[in-house]
Amino acid sequence: MNPAARKPVEQLRESMRRDRQWRFMYSTLDLELDVSQGVILYLEGLHVSFDGFKAINDLNFYVNAGELRCVIGPNGAGKTTMMDIITGKTRPDGGTASFGRSIDLLQLSEPEIAALGIGRKFQKPTVFESHTVFQNLELAMAGDKRVFPTLFARLTGEQRDRIHEVLTTIGLQELLDQDAGALSHGQKQWLEIGMLLMQDPQLLLVDEPVAGMTHQEMDRTAELLLSLEGRHSVVVVEHDMDFVRSIAKRVTVLHQGAVLAEGSMDEVQNDPRVIEVYLGE
Amino acid sequence: MVLGRLLRDDRGGQAMLAVLLLVAVLVPILNLVVPEGNPWHVSTYTVTLLGKYLTYALLAVAVDLVWGYLGILSLGHAAFFGLGGYAMGMYLMRQIGDRGVYGHPVLPDFMVFLNWTELPWFWQGFDMFWFAVLMAILVPGVLAFVFGYLAFRSRVTGVYLSIMTQALTYALMLAFFRNEMGFGGNNGLTDFKDILGFDLTNDTTRIGLFLASALTLALGYLACRFIVTSRLGRVAVAIRDAEARTRFIGYRVDHVKLAIFTFSAMLAGIAGALYVPQVGIINPGEFSPLNSIELVIWVAIGGRATLYGAVIGAVLVNYGKTYFTGAFPEAWLFALGALFVLVTLFLPKGIAGLFSQAVTWWRVRRPRERTARVTP
Amino acid sequence: MPTRIPLHRGIWISSLLVLLCLFAVTRVSAEGSETVSFEAALIDLSDPSFAVKQAAVDVIAASGDPRAAALLQALAAGQLYVRDADRALVLVSPSAGDYRLRDALDGSELGEASRREVKKIAINNRMRTQLRTAIAALTLASPDPAVRLRAAQQMLGDPNPLVIQAIRDQLEEEENRQVRDYLTLSLALADLQDPATEIRLRGIDRLSGSLYPAARNGLNRLLSAETDPEVRDAAERARTHIERMRSLNEAAETLFFGLSLGSVLVLAAIGLAITFGVMGVINMAHGELIMIGAYTTYLVQQAMPHWIDYSLFVAIPAAFIVAGLMGILIERTVIRFLYGRPLETLLATFGISLILQQLVRTTISAQNVAVQNPSWMSGSLQINPALALTYSRLYILIFALLVFFALLVILKRTALGLQVRAVAQNRAMARSMGVRSGRVDALTxxxxxxxxxxxxxxxxQLTNVGPNMGQAYIIDSFMVVVFGGVGNLWGTLVAGLTLGVANKLMEPWAGAVLAKILVLVFIILFIQKRPRGLFPQRGRAADG
Structure with a gap:
């Protein structure tokens, strides 16, 4: 789904909107994250369809700076597609997505978005299995990631400290020299969260962090995510209701590509529409 | 000190370089000092053969860099090797001067034969050694850069990329077979006389070329070690294992691939430039599909992602080829074919993998023996 | 040869011949009976006087003797000699310094003779014209359409009124389309040489749009001499029309050659469209499986040397079984251990390709072998004078389409096809639903x-059969599958035909090799632009 797939008329209409600046009018280099309204992520009127199937249908979704937000919804509700749009993997057919007030995410590539400070943890944990835990974190570390600086890069003491700090946060201090491929499933999930943290992200997107975890591992994951609140904005997509209850202050329910309900866990759970969606018609 | 850092944790590389150094010292002595007839004498034929193996080894290292560490199975390295070889061949052709069969002062024989009256523009400058060497590096580099820029930007990966590189090589082969291209067509470039003023048939020239190959192999090896031990090398492995993840972390995957692929192509070009004066001929056969895939199997046999394994694989397979094609010419393709199948099925880590397995096994066993001795 | 000439045509021809006879009679004394005059004329042929010889020719032509046409043709071709010893007429063909002689009348061998023993019967230009006309009239009446066709071609544009009359008459009778075409063309060409303007215009009108080279040549000849502006104008227009028609036909021919090459590409690639496209297996030994099929044909022909015409019908199922079993063997022993490791599969199957090549070299021969074409594959289908389609290429085009649709039906309509697609889409799910994926893999x-x-x-049937033939197709096959879009049989068909046509379109100005290179470069660039080929599989599943 590349931008060229958008209909030309819509593109034209989009580019003529009065409240937008043209792409060429601003530089991508000095994109300043503007959270003066207290909102870090705006998704407005998004549409995506795959071969006629509407994965996202007029989605409006906002995340406040420093908030820990949980997103739930049945399969096919559009949770993963929403994340794909935010990280630039999928281009929507219509609508807007911006990071802070001023940065248009739809104009940026995946690495550019990552460089802005949006980190994503995938559903399936993917860590670099032939690298050690330490190296995984080193690779993820924020910094100049162009080819030649990377070729000549050396770790400074400060950077080392930062890696150790994150290692402590995710609880893998003892395993730093172990190959990531040898970690348990839960440890891989934490390492991946650790890799996100190494990027100093403003916004973390965490896709099903506790799938396949034991109860102890879940508890530790909840602790880990809660410890991030305030310093980072975090969006957690999760199926496990107990886990969501244990961490969520504010919950958004997606259904058929749109927001069905939003509020505290109790409010959402008592919403008749949500009950209908989850318990069946 | 830098050397120490590059070769730390690389026992195979240390051993390989040590053997290389030993060979580089012994072979010239055994060739030049020990008289012919003495059982210790190394013939000039053998010297040239060894020199050829070393250029193949350098080519294999270049392939291993992109395949082993970056996960790109390039079937185009035979083309980069060939292009480097042609650049050097053009220099050697120009060195012939008026000693050709037709005695034309400037034009190589095959151009006179085709009734050409002047040198094509792309043959200009190849009378200068430095220019030829530069071209041997730049031409493969630019080709790899352009191809890679297009391919990596549009995220052509895996077997698609392999097939595309194969098609590129094949197209080049067809092109070089054409007489109109101006590279000697079917026959290629041959009948070289001398290089930098030294007679190519001379023993000392041969030794010089052999030593140059050994030195270049060592330097190329260290350069590749420098890359794979750097953070860029780790990014490359990260791309190999989880490309999308690497992109999300913020690395420009296409740029990393492009840089390493181009470097590797240049290395292959250098190997080709060293190969041609030693074997004395370059023709479009170098671009054949068999060649481009065969050199991948050298790496596979030696062991992917070890670099020194590529050197071992290249030397072993080519020694086998020399032996077999001499002793049982019928059997060589059977043997090579079987090698392809057996290595991929039963030896996915190659010979280097066997080594490290043996080392691990030995390390695990020794302490047990010690404890065994203590217990009774 | 039984001569059955329809009555009124016979009347015309005989009156023509009588006319000719009358000429003869005025010059030499007429003989009594027809046989006598024929025999006498034979003797007169060796007379040094051209006038006597001309008269003799007329007599022979009018004799109605079945041997007359062949005799006159030999005379016109300069093969008729007279033997000094007995003044017998002989046909001469040179052999190793001496002449080999045959009897001019019954064709029996008369042994060899030295150059001095025989003397050639000389003819002059006038006699040549006379002979041509006489032969034409004789052959035009032949019951064999091939002979009539040759006669019509020989008479093309002959302005001789006798010949024209013979043509007109034959035209009323003629049923063979091709002969008719030539006769009409001949009349039109004769019209061009008429002094009357309207007749010339009529001739031009008839020639307009004709695709015979003679028509264009006739117009060219007319234009070089014509002075009447009206006629010139009409001729110019007719010529332009002819040129347009010809280039249209040339385009059709190029298209046919392109489709023919394309069908070869489709045939070569279509097996790969299944193994690579549907299963995702990179089989570098694919070309060698093609080679095995070709060698099976060779062996089948060796086994039934007297039944070459039927050999292909045996070879097709045989090749399917032999190559198919070989494929199953490869899959079961090597490929199945490498699923999910495409690059390793590439290397291993390449190794297999080397082994298969060498196997053929050692067991059969390192040289190319001769595979024969059945007689029904030779010759060509003449659509019009400017367009002939070779049967071999035509059949292979049809065959490629047949194979394609058969495969389409197998994949879309049979239980195996359903299982194949199920395994291709989701192996684990298919297995859990009871599909024996191992068996399906092997069968696919x-x-x-x-x-x-x-x-x-x-x-x-089209190319050399040798141990290396597979190598020539492997890259092309992959290009076709990749260009068409992996996993899409229709894509393979369209891509193969497109590439074939593109190749042939470029050949006239680029040459065969450069055209191939350009096509390769084009595909390389195309894949950068559309990595999933012409007809990509879409949707979320493919969006990885």
Whole structure:
């Protein structure tokens, strides 16, 4: 789904909107994250369809700076597609997505978005299995990631400290020299969260962090995510209701590509529409 | 000190370089000092053969860099090797001067034969050694850069990329077979006389070329070690294992691939430039599909992602080829074919993998023996 | 040869001949009976006087003797000699310094003779014209359409009124379309030489749009001499029209050649479209499976040397089975251990390709072998004078389409096809639903390999069959599949035909090799632009 797939008329209409600046009018280099309204992520009127199937249908979704937000919804509700749009993997057919007030995410590539400070943890944990835990974190570390600086890069003491700090946060201090491929499933999930943290992200997107975890591992994951609140904005997509209850202050329910309900866990759970969606018609 | 850092944790590389150094010292002595007839004498034929193996080894290292560490199975390295070889061949052709069969002062024989009256523009400058060497590096580099820029930007990966590189090589082969291209067509470039003023048939020239190959192999090896031990090398492995993840972390995957692929192509070009004066001929056969895939199997046999394994694989397979094609010419393709199948099925880590397995096994066993001795 | 000439045509011809006779009679004394005059005329032929010889020719032409046409043709061709010893007429063909002689009348061998023993019967230009006309009239009446066709071609544009009359008459009778075409053309060409303007205009009108080279040449000749502006104008227009028609036909021919090459590409690639496209297996030995199919054809022909015409019908199933079994063998022993490791599969199957090549070299021969074409594959289908379609290419085009649709039906309509697609889409799910994925893999691969073998049978009819033939197709095949879009049979068909046509379109100005290079470069660039080919599989599943 590349931008060229958008209909030309819509593109034209989009580019003529009065409240937008043209792409060429601003530089991508000095994109300043503007959270003066207290909102870090705006998704407005998004549409995506795959071969006629509407994965996202007029989605409006906002995340406040420093908030820990949980997103739930049945399969096919559009949770993963929403994340794909935010990280630039999928281009929507219509609508807007911006990071802070001023940065248009739809104009940026995946690495550019990552460089802005949006980190994503995938559903399936993917860590670099032939690298050690330490190296995984080193690779993820924020910094100049162009080819030649990377070729000549050396770790400074400060950077080392930062890696150790994150290692402590995710609880893998003892395993730093172990190959990531040898970690348990839960440890891989934490390492991946650790890799996100190494990027100093403003916004973390965490896709099903506790799938396949034991109860102890879940508890530790909840602790880990809660410890991030305030310093980072975090969006957690999760199926496990107990886990969501244990961490969520504010919950958004997606259904058929749109927001069905939003509020505290109790409010959402008592919403008749949500009950209908989850318990069946 | 830098050397120490590059070769730390690389026992195979240390051993390989040590053997290389030993060979580089012994072979010239055994060739030049020990008289012919003495059982210790190394013939000039053998010297040239060894020199050829070393250029193949350098080519294999270049392939291993992109395949082993970056996960790109390039079937185009035979083309980069060939292009480097042609650049050097053009220099050697120009060195012939008026000693050709037709005695034309400037034009190589095959151009006179085709009734050409002047040198094509792309043959200009190849009378200068430095220019030829530069071209041997730049031409493969630019080709790899352009191809890679297009391919990596549009995220052509895996077997698609392999097939595309194969098609590129094949197209080049067809092109070089054409007489109109101006590279000697079917026959290629041959009948070289001398290089930098030294007679190519001379023993000392041969030794010089052999030593140059050994030195270049060592330097190329260290350069590749420098890359794979750097953070860029780790990014490359990260791309190999989880490309999308690497992109999300913020690395420009296409740029990393492009840089390493181009470097590797240049290395292959250098190997080709060293190969041609030693074997004395370059023709479009170098671009054949068999060649481009065969050199991948050298790496596979030696062991992917070890670099020194590529050197071992290249030397072993080519020694086998020399032996077999001499002793049982019928059997060589059977043997090579079987090698392809057996290595991929039963030896996915190659010979280097066997080594490290043996080392691990030995390390695990020794302490047990010690404890065994203590217990009774 | 039984001569059955319809009555009124016979009347015309005989009156023509009588006319000729009358000429003869005025010059030499007429003989009594027809046989006598024929025999006498034979003797007169060796007379040094051209006038006597001319009269003799007329007599022979009018004699109605069945041997007359052949005799006059030999005379016109300068093969008729007279033997000094007995003044017998002989046909001469040179052999190793001496002449080999045959009897001019019954064709029996008369042994060899030295150059001095025989003397050539000389003819002059006048006699040549006379002979041509006489032969034409004789042959035009032949019951054999091939002979009539040759006669009509020889008479093309002959302005001789006798010949024209003979043509007109024959035209009323003629049923063979091609002969009719030539006769009409001949009349039109004769019209061009008429002094009357309206007749010339009529001739031009008749020639307009004719695709025979003679028509264009006739107009060219007319234009070089014509002065009447009206006629010139009409001729110019007619010529332009002819040129347009010809270039249209040339385009059609290029298209046919392109489609023919394309069908070869489709045949070569279609097995790969299954193994690579549907199963995702990179089979570098695919070309060698084609080669096995071609060698099966060779062996089948060796086994039935007297039944070459039927050999292909045996070879097609045989090649399918042999190559298919070979494919299953490869799949079961090597490929199945490498699923999910495409690059390793590439290397291992390349190794297999080397082994298969060498196997053929050691067991059969390192040289190319001769595979024969059945008689029904030779010759060509003449659509019009400017467009002939070679039967071999035509059949292979049809065959490629047949194979394609058969495969389409197998994949879309049969239980095996359903299972194949299920395994291709989701192996684990298919297995859990009771599909024996191992068996399906083997059968699918066998199917792809078998189709490659069948392609080999077809290719054996077009190209050299040798141990290296597979190498020539492997890259092309992959290009076709990748260009068409992996996993899409229709894509393979369209891509193969497109590439074939593109190749042939470029050949006239680029040459065969450069055209191929350009096509390769084009595909390389195309894949950068659309990595999933012409007809990509879409949707979320493919969006990885």
């Amino acid at each position: 691969f066998g199917l792809g390999a078998g189709v490659a073998g069948v392609a080999g049978v077809a290719l054996s």
